[in-house]
Amino acid sequence: MSSTPLKVAVTGAAGQIGYSLLFRLASGALGDRPVELRLLEITPALKALEGVVMELDDCAFPTLAGVEIGDDAEKVFDGVNLALLVGARPRGPGMERGDLLEANGAIFTAQGKALNKVAADDVRIGVTGNPANTNALIALSNAPDIPTDRFSALTRLDHNRAISQLAAKTGAPVTDITRMTIWGNHSATQYPDLFHAEVGGRNAAEVVGDQRWLEDDFIPTVAKRGAAIIEARGSSSAASAASATIDAARDWLFGSAKDDWVSMAVLSDGSYGVPEGIVSSFPVTTKDGDWEIVQGLEIDDFSRGRIDASTAELSEERATVTELGLI
Ligand SMILES: NC(=O)C1=CN([C@@H]2O[C@H](COP(=O)(O)OP(=O)(O)OC[C@H]3O[C@@H](n4cnc5c(N)ncnc54)[C@H](O)[C@@H]3O)[C@@H](O)[C@H]2O)C=CC1
Numbered sequence: 001m002s003s004t005p006l007k008v009a010v011t012g013a014a015g016q017i018g019y020s021l022l023f024r025l026a027s028g029a030l031g032d033r034p035v036e037l038r039l040l041e042i043t044p045a046l047k048a049l050e051g052v053v054m055e056l057d058d059c060a061f062p063t064l065a066g067v068e069i070g071d072d073a074e075k076v077f078d079g080v081n082l083a084l085l086v087g088a089r090p091r092g093p094g095m096e097r098g099d100l101l102e103a104n105g106a107i108f109t110a111q112g113k114a115l116n117k118v119a120a121d122d123v124r125i126g127v128t129g130n131p132a133n134t135n136a137l138i139a140l141s142n143a144p145d146i147p148t149d150r151f152s153a154l155t156r157l158d159h160n161r162a163i164s165q166l167a168a169k170t171g172a173p174v175t176d177i178t179r180m181t182i183w184g185n186h187s188a189t190q191y192p193d194l195f196h197a198e199v200g201g202r203n204a205a206e207v208v209g210d211q212r213w214l215e216d217d218f219i220p221t222v223a224k225r226g227a228a229i230i231e232a233r234g235s236s237s238a239a240s241a242a243s244a245t246i247d248a249a250r251d252w253l254f255g256s257a258k259d260d261w262v263s264m265a266v267l268s269d270g271s272y273g274v275p276e277g278i279v280s281s282f283p284v285t286t287k288d289g290d291w292e293i294v295q296g297l298e299i300d301d302f303s304r305g306r307i308d309a310s311t312a313e314l315s316e317e318r319a320t321v322t323e324l325g326l327i
């Protein structure tokens, strides 16, 4: 294990997700290797961020090698190995995540350009800020010197939600649930797929044996969970989003479990008929900072329709950001 600190950038560090994410990163959620945090905020939020840094200091975390904060992306991103792009406006009640495209898109053009200039050669970039898939597309389109497979958008929260719902339905522990897949967009059109998931090694759709539950309960509960949390909490999910951001980064850097896979939104290569040029969620295996889309899964007509609906929405988002001149 290298003792050189892993330089981890977090944007929107003074926000809700940041308040959970930073403490997890600093306390060793990515392993024993020390981390140096590089925290980006907009100027008016820097004072609040200073307060968060005081709290990080007060934890005396052994794995925290240093913290730098600032409002200049090129300075903050200098030499970073991992960039977690969280900072963006969240949606409120009654909004869809796609409604944020115009407000948030510009953030990701500037940050893509800055990463392109100053990030480390081995940088990995995870986008959490919504609409996450298309923001990742904007960032990678503005970073022509960084390989496109270094960018991903977060659908791990949806993946974890799907595991939790299936565990509750079947009475199995979450550790028995494997091969969960979220296809498509991190939006209400996403498709959480039980036809390839397994419960204790058995096909999940067969274990459940209830297509009505799958269609009318499971899929909408997972796909609309973000809205349900906004409704209940008055603000969008934060600790669970931070936890999923960590899960995704950890598995990307250190590998997914043997005989299992994870969901990650990545630039489509056309696998499973998903149009190239959109950032869509797939089942992927990861190893040493690389990912591969799991190939060879059979897609029946039901799944085909769901995947196509979600990827059609991503193609529309792509058209919108093209019109806005963001890619
Ligand atoms: N992909 C996913 O699963 C999830 C995504 N989200 C998204 O994550 C984003 C952040 O959510 P919260 O932390 O709850 O929001 P928040 O409003 O509490 O914090 C966002 C922070 O970003 C900062 N910010 C805005 N523009 C910035 C810029 N150009 N550079 C750096 N920082 C900037 C703001 O000052 C603020 O402190 C939202 O877009 C939200 O919708 C939230 C939950 C799950």
Ligand SMILES: O=C([O-])CC(=O)C(=O)O
Binding pocket: 090, 091, 097, 130, 157, 225, 226, 227, 229, 236, 237, 241
């Ligand atoms: O729903 C939202 O706006 C926040 C989010 O992405 C989620 O909780 O999945």
